[in-house]
Amino acid sequence: MTANRVLIFGAAGHLGLPVARWINYRSPQTLLRLATRSDTSKRSLAQQFPKAELISANYLDASSMAEALADVTAVFVVTPDFLDEERAMTNLVNGARQSKNLRTIVRIVGNLPNVTPANLTPELRDFGGGTATQHLLARQILDASGLPVTYLNMSAYLMDDLLRWGGPIREQAALLMPYERRVAWADPAEVGEAAARIILSEDSRYAGQYFNVESGQDIFTFKQVAEILSDVLHYPIAYDDSITRWLETVGPRYKQLFGPKGADYYLEFYRFEQLHELAVCTSSSLGMLLKRTPATLRSWIRANAASLSPVAASSTKS
Template sequence: MSRILILGATGNLGQLAADALASDPQVTLRVASSRRSGYDRLKARFPHAEVVIADWYDRESLVKAMQGVNRVFVATPDFYTDEHLVTPNIISAAQSVGDIEQIVRLIAIPDGLTADRLSPEFLATRCGANLHVIAKPLLVASGLPVTFLNVPAWIMFNLPWFLAPEVKKHRQLAMPAVTDASRMWVSEGDISEVAARLLRGSAEDHIGREYVLTAAQRYNYQQIAGILTEELGEQVTFVDEEGPLREMMGDKFDTLMTYFRHETQAYGEVTHHETVVDLLGRPQVTVQDYIRHHRHLFI
């Protein structure tokens, strides 16, 4: 029997990982939020799970959340996480509890990327991989039983999040051209299923390992617009326009643009790994699959 804690269970990937584990009779599930509003949402979504409050910045709340579990999944949110504080708190809490058999940590780091290769300006964005280049070496040095789930690619939920409003209104893929790149895309469903597989399996098989999720193909904005055109049956055109992104991100827009200046360059050499096939025994979701399945979000 696995007793699993999901830290950050109100986040996209934490919630989906909890979904993947909730119906497993061999799993006792505990889900955590740092806020009362999140606690209430988790209570409604996971009526058979234990729901707790655990604040990344409050070590004692993390200790309480970890007591009685043997597996922990960690997926920290962009922009708001100071890994210089959060990861030491998680490490200290796990060491204090002493019964943790496995920590599965989500990261998004191209091979060889380390903090000393990043500018202070980029590190200050607390976005994407810059969170993880701080967290990973701390976890490695901690001596804790850690498994890394590394996704050095874009997650497909960004397709409807960034693109759907303008596609619906104007049949335009509207993004600043300076943010364009040939990117790998991995579905959130594949990520959460792999996370669940790592958490419910034999911990000994995965400790000290890093599982990399990538994609066999890359797409730029023009190619994504072509797939949208094919799946919607109407012409979708890529336009160089920052207005929709600026409106969506608000005061985080400039921070995100700083992140893009690094991200558009840093992931070009990432190679594909057949992790989904190896662990789940099925092909992974493609961009075309995803847009077809979520067509309703774009029309």
């Protein structure tokens, strides 16, 4: 019998790492092939998973993908923003077809419920990539492949996004987010665990399923999120939807991460989310996959309060 070998892309990330941890915990005999292109991440993964195979894999290189996919039984796929999904998923499909023992692919996507390419604004289409378009394209390619793909659609913000936005929260006691709107929330560790549970289940009925994964409980505007932060941190956190302040404070970071047009793209994407905020809804899918009630945003903030508390709050308490 062929040993189970699971390939995890983005293995050091906030979704891939929980997948690896859960599989290693529940099925230590399963072989892990962990993909990351960062030497620093490889060293960290080697310490956490000494028996794992560590590789560098390039979505855009066909030979690299074929090598990464060789002899695997399952694959976890998460892709970075602005990736050329047509090329990447074509390489994935071609490589996966050569892996004779492959039984499942779990793919992370991020689409608002019921939003189709026809709903996209001309401005988003003109960018030629990005969150609003790339996941729709990826699904088209994977669906057409006939491969056993399960989709986990994060129709939500990840709770640890608050850590990435944490600079203004800690330094200015302010949550900055243009285009006030309703959004759902999910704990990335629980999304990763759900993916791992699907992989370990070996239940072929997951193939072709599309699950909206969020807490099933929380839909908040960003003003409401600021109020929750205030209550948990015991310090008033203001909500500011000023585009100017966001561009001045957060814009440089977005340009660093996503290129010169990164900030402009996300402003347009946030506006798009506002236009379609009525599509935001909760489901029971994540709870069903986890076999328990998922974490709430309030409980997650409480558990991570030390990383979010404003500097001024510390000086006040002292």
